[in-house]
Amino acid sequence: MKKLPKKNKGVKSFFFRCALNMSLTDLIKGNGHIKGLNRDHLREMQDYFTDPEEKALFQKACDFAYENLRSVLRDNGDSFLAHMVESTYILHTEIRPICEEAGIKLSVLDYVALMIHDVHEECKDVYLRDIGKMFGKEVYRRIDAMSTEATGIDRHRKGFDKVIGTAGDIPSVPLLKLGDRTHNVRTLYGKEEWKQMEIAADTRMRFVPLARYLGFEAIAQDLDDLSRIYTLVDEDKYRESDTKIIGMLEKNGIRRVVPQYALEASPAMVSH
Template sequence: MTDNTEDKSEDYELPEQMQEDTEPALDFSIFEPLKEMLLNQHRPQQDINEIEEAFVFAAKLHAGQYRISEEPYIIHPVEVAKILTDLMMDKHTIIAALLHDIIEDTGTAPETIKEKFGEDVLNLVQGVTKLGKYQFKSKEERQAENFRRMFIAMANDVRVIFLKLADRLHNMRTLNYMAAAKQQKIAQETLDIFAPLANRLGIGKIKAELEDLSLRYLNPEKYFEIAQLVALKKAERDATIQVLVEKIGQMLKQHKIKAAISGRSKHYYSIYAKMKRQNIAFHELYDISAVRVIVNSINECYEVLGIIHSQFKPIPGRFKDYIAMPKSNLYRSLHTSVL
């Protein structure tokens, strides 16, 4: 008798319900924080549904894959998507964030991405995949600048750069799981290439975090020293900022100027760079805290400057006019230091 069991098994298909039951269960708790962010931003429900569909698609493809931290791999693209959501990026960029590793890490065909999520998403995923293949090798600032220019030139869509920056930021947040030598290499690359890129795009929040995380691995002793010194006077500094915000608010109200006023402390790398550049100690810094005033016109910028200088003593040589001479990333504002 001929045994046809093997031949028959090749043609046998599980019933649909049984096929579904054999798939690993998806952990939707990973997606929930992203979904909550989208809801809080009042994103259209259709957009949220499409983003969730991308999560399900990516989670199934990354099933069984883990990061060095031993976390499920899908956590990484979700965290990248959260960073971009916080920046109010569009639906397609967030979807591309969830899918950005599937071409290289799961062998998914580009045609599949295009069919399910459209050509725009595919272009973003392919763009960030292409950028990921280029490695930073230079130690010279000039060469680093050339590398940054090449990065921007290679990305036909600026959203690709945003994707790459968000990807790098989450990788930096989890860099502690890497070997020490790898940490140093990635941190230096981040400081030389990616932090300036974030600055050029006007994403100061990401620039600051990338710089701080880089300092943590390149000079941990100085990083933790500054962190400790900053923490010691945090309550005092926060109170000072609050008083300044309220006082400036009252002054502008008297002059009938509408403004958004907020306070902040300088990030660790900024403090470190100033101490190193000016060869001074932490206690010699006088501008660790800052207040930002946003008004509706250029004329009001100069008017507010005059009001502040009339109430506080300006420090000579500390005024910078980035309205008359904008920064390379087109940043425009007035900077002053007062006592």
């Protein structure tokens, strides 16, 4: 059964209508088009897995994301499938190498969870419990940790608190959320102004110190720079927030991936 966009997420373009008759394999080979989808990035990640079972599981996640999100549009007009692919590609190319240098190996379960993390939120007839049945408990736990049902002004704080609170059991969750947020911020240009300001402020307040604490300095600087485009920066306020977030991370025993970088950068953020 084909999935319909949730509520009024957008209108199917001509290219999307054509893509409904395409398979994911067709798209990777160069046939058809889904707006925002980088086939090379998807192909590179699929080729990364050499173990047959891991390769099959990641392919299953790609197919699941394709089936459910190919015709659902984001605010910037791209397919939500593109967001899944690019968030996971950030994990693959900007987060994984630094982890591996530190002796930390990401699991195929991390890739799978990030590739499908928005399906249950964007498709009204797909539930998180369904994903758990299809992909197993560990994928379910990762996606659940990245999701929040909170609404209103506190939803960003509650969502972040949930990520950090889960990290003791699943250390990769902050890394997955960082990949997701990084792509969201890099595509803020497509959102309404009030959403841009809200997400930018939350990013600067919580995710910049998180990235620096973990040791992902390049991502932290990118998020910091992009946040300043969309929101006014109160340096004193953010320095206070940095200290608070770092204290929270330390209290929860969150492991630094690259301690030497994090210890140098995190106590005081770079001033512009």
